[in-house]
Amino acid sequence: MIPDLAESGYLPVGRYLAPAREVEERFVTNERRVDLWNSLKKVMDLLEAALGKKPHIWMSGSFLSAKEVPGDIDIVVLLDSSVVPRLSVPAQYLVDIIAHNMLKTEFDLDIDSFVLEVRSPEDASDAKRGSKEDRYLHDRGYWDNLWSATRDEQGKLIPCTRGYLEVMADAG
Numbered sequence: 001m002i003p004d005l006a007e008s009g010y011l012p013v014g015r016y017l018a019p020a021r022e023v024e025e026r027f028v029t030n031e032r033r034v035d036l037w038n039s040l041k042k043v044m045d046l047l048e049a050a051l052g053k054k055p056h057i058w059m060s061g062s063f064l065s066a067k068e069v070p071g072d073i074d075i076v077v078l079l080d081s082s083v084v085p086r087l088s089v090p091a092q093y094l095v096d097i098i099a100h101n102m103l104k105t106e107f108d109l110d111i112d113s114f115v116l117e118v119r120s121p122e123d124a125s126d127a128k129r130g131s132k133e134d135r136y137l138h139d140r141g142y143w144d145n146l147w148s149a150t151r152d153e154q155g156k157l158i159p160c161t162r163g164y165l166e167v168m169a170d171a172g
Contacts, residue, residue: 002026002165009066010162013148015058019168020044023059032069039109040073043098044169047077050091054169055079060147061112064165072110076143078166081117081136116143 002022006012028037048054061074077098087095097106099115116139147164149157 003163005066006162008150008161010150011064011165012163013160014163015144015147016163016165017168018165023165023167027063030068033063036063036070036073036110039111040075042107043075043103043109043111043113046094047098050087050094051079051083056169057167058116058143058147058164059167060162060164065162072104072112074112074147076114076116076147078116078118081119081132084117114143116140 002016002018003012024037028034044054044057056078058076058078059073061072062070063073077095079095084092084095095115097103098113101113103109103111103113117136118140119133119136145159146157148162149159150161152158
């Protein structure tokens with residue numbers, strides 16, 4: 001369940017699970033937001049075609065705020081690290097576009113995009129850690145910190161000032 005926006009106009013600090021349907025009902029409230037949401041749905045459809053299912057994503061930014069006309073949608077696509085090396089060439093191309101934040105230039109979509117490779121349950125239960133696992137923990141912490149922050153007028157990050165969503169694409 002998505003909490004009410006805080007006095008700041010953002011979600012309260014934390015990561016909240018929500019089905020896509022609930023995000024749409026809550027934040028798609030005007031023509032600009034409809035356009036942004038439709039862009040995100042296009043990306044999710046492309047990912048579903050490439051991966052066989054829609055992945056979970058983390059969402060943040062002005063789309064999840066009280067801002068009337070958000071500039072874009074910010075997402076991190078969560079991909080199982082055991083699947084990524086086995087992707088077809090077209091699927092890998094799409095993942096690379098998303099991972100390198102190129103949806104605006106390649107598809108003219110107002111989406112800032114990145115990829116976080118997450119460990120499969122089998123990897124997560126393995127007591128061994130190596131550079132791949134350390135990279136995952138580093139990247140996950142990076143996104144948690146970045147998306148819990150806002151920026152001041154000079155662009156400096158102010159930590160722990162907002163929350164973000166983990167959107168369960170297939171759950172609604």
